[in-house]
Amino acid sequence: xxxxxxxxxxxxxxxxxxxxxxxxxxxxxxxxxxxxxxxxxxxxxxxxxxxxxxxxxxxxxxxxxxxxxxxxxxxxxxxxxxxxxxxxxxxxxxxxxxxxxxxxxxxxxxxxxxxxxxxxxxxxxxxxxxxxxxxxxxxxxxxxxxxxxxxxxxxxxxxxxxxxxxxxxxxxxxxxxxxxxxxxxxxxxxxxxxxxxxxxxxxxxxxxxxxxxxxxxxxxxxxxxxxxxxxxxxxxxxxxxxxxxxxxxxxxxxxxxxxxxxxxxxxxxxxxxxxxxxxxxxxxxxxxxxxxxxxxxxxxxxxxxxxxxxxxxxxxxxxxxxxxxxxxxxxxxxxxxxxxxxxxx
Ligand code: 1HN
Numbered sequence: 001x002x003x004x005x006x007x008x009x010x011x012x013x014x015x016x017x018x019x020x021x022x023x024x025x026x027x028x029x030x031x032x033x034x035x036x037x038x039x040x041x042x043x044x045x046x047x048x049x050x051x052x053x054x055x056x057x058x059x060x061x062x063x064x065x066x067x068x069x070x071x072x073x074x075x076x077x078x079x080x081x082x083x084x085x086x087x088x089x090x091x092x093x094x095x096x097x098x099x100x101x102x103x104x105x106x107x108x109x110x111x112x113x114x115x116x117x118x119x120x121x122x123x124x125x126x127x128x129x130x131x132x133x134x135x136x137x138x139x140x141x142x143x144x145x146x147x148x149x150x151x152x153x154x155x156x157x158x159x160x161x162x163x164x165x166x167x168x169x170x171x172x173x174x175x176x177x178x179x180x181x182x183x184x185x186x187x188x189x190x191x192x193x194x195x196x197x198x199x200x201x202x203x204x205x206x207x208x209x210x211x212x213x214x215x216x217x218x219x220x221x222x223x224x225x226x227x228x229x230x231x232x233x234x235x236x237x238x239x240x241x242x243x244x245x246x247x248x249x250x251x252x253x254x255x256x257x258x259x260x261x262x263x264x265x266x267x268x269x270x271x272x273x274x275x276x277x278x279x280x281x282x283x284x285x286x287x288x289x290x291x292x293x294x295x296x297x298x299x300x301x302x303x304x305x306x307x308x309x310x311x312x313x314x315x316x317x318x319x320x321x322x323x324x325x326x327x328x329x330x331x332x333x334x335x336x337x338x339x340x341x342x343x344x345x
Pocket of ligand 1: 071073095097105110114149163165167
């Protein structure tokens with residue numbers, strides 16, 4: 001691919017004339033926006049060990065009362081995107097949120113989609129669109145675009161969860177805003193039980209739900225059991241992995257980001273091909289090694305890391321006796337809708 005003309009090759013008076021009229025020549029920047037063969041991602045491979053951030057998050061609880069924070073969060077920022085831009089990747093926002101016993105994070109709704117993966121503690125809940133969703137380690141709770149949500153805590157110890165949002169994308173689109181609300185009356189609890197068995201869905205008098213988000217809470221106990229059942233029933237399967245879906249349609253549970261849970265069998269080494277989407281790994285149980293060319297992260301429980309797109313990744317369970325469990329988030333659903341999703345090799 002041959003070199004194109006540079007800005008400096010142009011006479012200064014011509015450049016000034018362009019600038020005055022808000023015009024820019026394409027050719028000096030063409031290779032930067034269309035690099036050959038593969039993108040040059042700003043997203044860096046980064047790991048955020050939980051034991052490093054936990055004391056700082058608890059300290060935020062001492063330093064700042066809820067009234068002053070609304071949501072008490074430390075953002076997991078990728079330095080490749082600039083620490084102040086709240087980006088783990090081009091499309092994904094990650095944050096660790098702390099709620100102390102008796103605290104309440106007020107009701108609001110916004111255009112970005114969120115999920116929370118519960119990291120530690122018992123007794124907190126998120127109320128989403130009137131459904132009270134209890135939070136236990138490993139539970140995934142959706143707070144999709146436009147739905148009211150608030151967090152409360154009836155327990156006795158700090159509760160921490162990982163927030164994943166498509167905020168960077170929605171913000172980039174100039175479509176990000178919030179509406180504040182009043183405490184929601186609780187109208188439902190345990191609605192996820194209606195979708196506990198794969199293959200059947202509620203159909204009262206043969207009418208199926210058309211709700212965009214029929215399932216808001218995915219209890220870890222059920223997802224873990226599904227992984228174990230998959231391993232038992234299909235021992236030769238390439239990866240013991242399940243996707244978080246809309247149980248009415250089988251589609252990804254949200255439109256922009258996709259979520260899955262993965263079990264690595266004892267001693268398993270899982271080589272994943274390079275995919276165009278960026279991927280986040282969060283360790284739910286045990287310890288896995290996430291290795292890419294030139295870098296490896298040894299995840300301990302509750303650690304979170306990010307791998308840029310177009311990067312082959314090898315996951316290893318170092319234990320010869322115990323399975324390990326990971327939660328993943330990626331922007332494959334968005335890329336598939338846009339027609340740019342690729343698997344290489
Ligand atoms: C949000 O609504 C929550 O509801 C957490 O807990 C983090 C980060 C950016 C924008 C909205 C929450 C958020 C957020």
